Ligand SMILES: [Zn+2]
């Protein structure tokens with residue numbers, strides 16, 4: 001059971017150590033177009049918390065529809081009661097009563113993507129320093145066919161494997177990470193994209209890469225490439241698809257059923273020399289300094305808030321109260337501590 005699993009709702013934007021790669025040179029061959037999903041809109045924490053609640057309720061409803069009672073109960077219980085360590089204006093840590101670990105659960109997938117970031121960011125930084133490579137965000141797309149989500153994912157991954165075996169790719173990339181993004185259009189066709197943080201050895205002509213992608217897919221040359229100026233932000237952009245594979249609120253029972261059949265599909269991985277580098281990387285040194293979950297774990301009631309030095313206190317909230325609490329934090333003027341939750 002996963003009682004009292006630590007979930008640091010931290011602070012991500014404030015405390016998370018941002019490792020900047022500001023020295024990435026501008027170059028002329030880059031394709032700056034981004035896919036619609038990459039743009040995203042900035043919502044407040046309270047809005048996001050509320051959306052997670054709605055997503056979860058929707059999932060619970062679908063699970064009940066499919067007579068997946070156990071799944072529905074687990075989702076319902078997950079993060080239903082929270083112990084929040086807060087100064088009244090900032091949240092240092094949130095400990096949920098229970099985590100369901102279901103892949104589509106918005107609360108559990110957030111934790112998972114944060115873990116991925118904490119794990120890979122130090123390795124990526126070290127790899128870049130070691131190899132003098134620059135990171136780019138590459139999005140590979142494929143033509144739409146009548147196929148299942150599983151087939152669509154297998155097709156794009158197999159094309160990517162072929163791509164990485166070609167000499168053009170090896171000359172220009174030194175490995176990286178990949179993650180899958182799924183969408184579905186109005187006609188029910190699956191669109192699968194592969195998001196790659198690639199470590200580029202040198203500049204190259206994007207048209208040549210398009211030609212290579214067409215050569216391995218047979219019918220698609222569509223890809224997008226943009227430089228990653230801030231590795232932490234770039235990685236976050238890519239792992240968000242792992243944490244939020246689709247717009248679940250538009251999911252029907254049939255979609256959930258299909259997803260339940262995908263249980264073991266990998267959504268994230270490493271490739272090339274970066275993969276080998278990760279295997280040999282000793283997390284204990286470099287990650288220790290940046291592991292916020294460790295830092296947050298040591299905080300207890302009475303400790304100083306990492307943001308403002310005010311004392312932290314423990315607040316018990318039900319899941320429905322969390323968005324309200326965020327709202328109060330968002331609306332309280334700087335310096336003023338909200339007291340109504342005391
Ligand atoms: Zn969950």
Ligand SMILES: [Zn+2]
Nearest residue numbers: 087090305308
């Ligand atoms: Zn504070």
